[in-house]
Amino acid sequence: MDFMTLTVQAGVNGLVIGMMYMLMAVGFTLVFGIMRIVNFAHGEFYMIGSLVAFYTFAQWEVPFVLTLVLAAVCVGLIGMVVEWLVIRPLRSDELTGMIATLGISVVLQNAVLMFFGASPRAIPDVVEGSLHVGPVVFTWSRLLVIAAAAVIVGGFWLFMQKHKLGRAMRAVAQDQEAALIQGISVDRIFPLAFGISVALAAVAGALMAPVFAVSPFVGTTPMLKAFIVVILGGLGSIPGAILGGLLLGLIESYGATMLGSVVADILQLALVIGILLIRPSGLLGHREA
Amino acid sequence: MRSLALALSVPVIALGTAAHAETMTIGLVAPLSGGAAAWGSAMKGALELAIEDVQKDGGLKVGDTTYDLKIAAYDSHYKPNDAVTAMNRLIFEDDAAFVVGPLGSAPLAALVPMATENKKITLTAGFTPIAAAKEYPYSFRAILPTEVYAKPQIEWVVKNLDAKKVGGLFPNDETGQAMVNDLAKAYEAAGASFPAQEFYERGRVDFVPILTRVLAQGIDTFELDGSPPQTAGLLVKQLRELGFKGNIVRTGGDATPDILAVAGPEASEGLYVHQEYDPSLPSAVAYEERFEKAYGGTMNAFSPGFYTSIMMVFEAMRETGSVDDTDAVAAAMSKISDFEGPAGKARWIGNDYWGTQRQLFVPYSIGHVTDGEPKVVATCSPTRCE
Numbered sequence: 029m030d031f032m033t034l035t036v037q038a039g040v041n042g043l044v045i046g047m048m049y050m051l052m053a054v055g056f057t058l059v060f061g062i063m064r065i066v067n068f069a070h071g072e073f074y075m076i077g078s079l080v081a082f083y084t085f086a087q088w089e090v091p092f093v094l095t096l097v098l099a100a101v102c103v104g105l106i107g108m109v110v111e112w113l114v115i116r117p118l119r120s121d122e123l124t125g126m127i128a129t130l131g132i133s134v135v136l137q138n139a140v141l142m143f144f145g146a147s148p149r150a151i152p153d154v155v156e157g158s159l160h161v162g163p164v165v166f167t168w169s170r171l172l173v174i175a176a177a178a179v180i181v182g183g184f185w186l187f188m189q190k191h192k193l194g195r196a197m198r199a200v201a202q203d204q205e206a207a208l209i210q211g212i213s214v215d216r217i218f219p220l221a222f223g224i225s226v227a228l229a230a231v232a233g234a235l236m237a238p239v240f241a242v243s244p245f246v247g248t249t250p251m252l253k254a255f256i257v258v259i260l261g262g263l264g265s266i267p268g269a270i271l272g273g274l275l276l277g278l279i280e281s282y283g284a285t286m287l288g289s290v291v292a293d294i295l296q297l298a299l300v301i302g303i304l305l306i307r308p309s310g311l312l313g314h315r316e317a
Numbered sequence: 318m319r320s321l322a323l324a325l326s327v328p329v330i331a332l333g334t335a336a337h338a339e340t341m342t343i344g345l346v347a348p349l350s351g352g353a354a355a356w357g358s359a360m361k362g363a364l365e366l367a368i369e370d371v372q373k374d375g376g377l378k379v380g381d382t383t384y385d386l387k388i389a390a391y392d393s394h395y396k397p398n399d400a401v402t403a404m405n406r407l408i409f410e411d412d413a414a415f416v417v418g419p420l421g422s423a424p425l426a427a428l429v430p431m432a433t434e435n436k437k438i439t440l441t442a443g444f445t446p447i448a449a450a451k452e453y454p455y456s457f458r459a460i461l462p463t464e465v466y467a468k469p470q471i472e473w474v475v476k477n478l479d480a481k482k483v484g485g486l487f488p489n490d491e492t493g494q495a496m497v498n499d500l501a502k503a504y505e506a507a508g509a510s511f512p513a514q515e516f517y518e519r520g521r522v523d524f525v526p527i528l529t530r531v532l533a534q535g536i537d538t539f540e541l542d543g544s545p546p547q548t549a550g551l552l553v554k555q556l557r558e559l560g561f562k563g564n565i566v567r568t569g570g571d572a573t574p575d576i577l578a579v580a581g582p583e584a585s586e587g588l589y590v591h592q593e594y595d596p597s598l599p600s601a602v603a604y605e606e607r608f609e610k611a612y613g614g615t616m617n618a619f620s621p622g623f624y625t626s627i628m629m630v631f632e633a634m635r636e637t638g639s640v641d642d643t644d645a646v647a648a649a650m651s652k653i654s655d656f657e658g659p660a661g662k663a664r665w666i667g668n669d670y671w672g673t674q675r676q677l678f679v680p681y682s683i684g685h686v687t688d689g690e691p692k693v694v695a696t697c698s699p700t701r702c703e
Contacts, residue, residue, distance in 0.1 A: 034529065034530075034533060037529050038526060038529065041523075041525045041526050041529065042526070044523075044525075045523050137350075138350060141350055141354065145613065145614040146354035146355045146358060146614075147355055147574070147575060147578060147614050147615055148546075148547045148550065148575060148578055148579050149578055149579075150550075150554075150578055150579050150580065150581050152581070158558065158560070160560075165558070165559055165560045167558045170558075240522045240523070240551060241547065241550065241551065241578070241579040243547060246522070248520055249520045249521060249522055252520075280523075280526065281525075281526040282526075283526075284526035284527045284530065285526045285527070285529050285530050286530070288515055288516070288527070288530065289486075289489070289515060289516060289517045289518070289521070289526075289527045290489055290516050290517075290518075292526070293518055
C-alpha cells in the first residue's frame, strides 16, 4: 500500500469513528451544559440503543431507518423517566447526581447482562459490500454511518437553533435564572434535555451495532471517548463536541495507521493535555464567569 | 431462571439438602460480570453441573462420611484485588475445601500465594507459569496455556497452510506482550516470520486503522491468539472488510462461538481455530447440550476442562479418604490419568515444562470453519498436531 492510499483509507476510517464519537459527545455535553451533570450512564444508553437495533433490525427485520427512530424514542423516553425518578430529586446536589448516574450505569449494564447474557451478538450489515477506489476499500456500512451521523447532527443543530424548545434549552444552559424569568419551565426542559441526550447516544449505538456487535459492554469505550471529546471541545459546548469528536477520530485513525495504536493513544491524550494547558476551557468552550 | 442466576454474582448458593450429612463448601472466584463473564459463567456452570452429578448419587462419599456440597461463589471482576478479597472470604469465612478459579494471569498471580499458604487447592485458568510453578504445589490449571499448544499448532499451520509472513494484534499488557514473544518464537522455529506485531488497549472496538497498518506490510497469515473472544470476532470481521484474503488462524484460546457470533458465518468462513477438545466427541456434544439447556446461550469451551478437573478433585478425595489432607489430595490428583470427562480422556502433564504435574491435558484439535461450523482437521498431542 502506498502512502496516498494509506492516507485516504485512514481519513475515511477516522471520519467513521469520529462521527460516532461526535454523536456520543453531543448528547453528553448537552446534559452537562444544561443540567451541570456528568452522566456516567451515557455509555449504557448507547448500549441499549444497540440492543434495540438487535431486536428490531436483526430479529424482527424492521427497516433500519425505523430502527433508528425506535432506538431514539424508546431510549429517549427511558431517559426522561430516569431524569424524573432519579436525577430530579438530587438536582440540588451535582455530586450526588453524578454518583446516581454511576449507579444507573451499573444497574443498566447488569440488568442487560442478566437478560441478554454476556455473549456478543452480531447484526447483519445494513448495506452489504464495499466500494473499491483503486486499492482503497470502503465498506458501504461504514460510509452509511458517516452519512447518517451527519444528517442526525445536522437535524439536531437545526432543532437547537430554530425550534422553540431548542432555543429554550440554550437559554437554560446560558442562565437558568434568566430563563425562568422569561417564562421557560426548567422542570420541562431538564427531562427533555436528558431524553434528547440519551436518545442521541442510542442512535449512535444503533448506527454502530452492525459495524461492531452488541453486548452489555459495548458502551464502555464510546463513553470514555465521549469524555475525552467533551474536554477537548469544551465541556457544555455542542460545536466543541462536534469538532472534538471528528478531531479525535481522525487523530486516532491517522495515528494508529501511521505510527501504531499505542502511539495513537499517547498522541490523543497528549493533545488533550496540550489543549487544556493552552485553552483550559477546551477548543470552543467558554470560561465560567 | 438458571441463566439469570448464573449471570448474577450471588455470594452463596446452597445446593445440598440432606440434613444428616456433613456439608462441604467449594469456592468459586471467577469473573461473573464484565467482558470476561462468558469464561466465568463457563466455570460456574461446570461447578454447578459437577455438584449436581455428585448430589444425584447422594453426595460425596469420602471414607465414612458423606458430604453435601454447596458453592460459595464470588465475582472477581477479572481484577486481582477482588480475587484476593474473595479468596480471603473463602478461606476464613466460608472454609472452602478447594477453590475453582481464578481466571486470568494477574488475579492468579495475586491469589495463588495466599492459597498455598493456607493449603487450598485451586483450579485455575491463566497463562502465567505461576499456575504450575513448583513453589505453589496446590495450584492446578484446567486450561492449556500458549507455552504448551503454540509449538505443535504453529508447526501444523506453517506446514499445511504455507504461512510465510504472519501478522497479529495483541492486548497492550503483560499477557499480550508475553504471548507475542511465545508466538513469534514458535513461528520462527517453524520457518515463518512474524514481522507485523501491533498492540491495542483492551476495550477497543475499532481496529480498522491498526489493521490497515498491519496489512500494509504484506502478510499472508493473521494470528488471532491473545485477543479476547469478542475482540477476535471484531478482528475477523474488520480484516475481511478490508479485503484480506489470506489465512486467519487462532492457535490458542477457544473463542469460536464468539467469533462466529460477532463476525458472522461469511467473514468466518475458512478460519482455522484452536479447539480446547474435539467437539465432535459424543460426550462433548452431550455436555454442551446439557450446559446450554441449563443456562441458555452458547457454552464457552473452557467449561468441560473445569468440570473434569473438579471431578478429579472429588476422585482424589475419595482415593485418599480425606478432604482436609491437601498434600495427599494434591499428590493423588496429579497421578490420575485416563480420567473420562466430557472432553475425552484427561491426565495431568507439565514435567517437561515446569517440573510439575499439574497441567490438565485432553487432546485438543484444530478446526476449519466451513459453512459456519468448525470441522476438526487435526488432533493434537503435547508434541504434534496431525
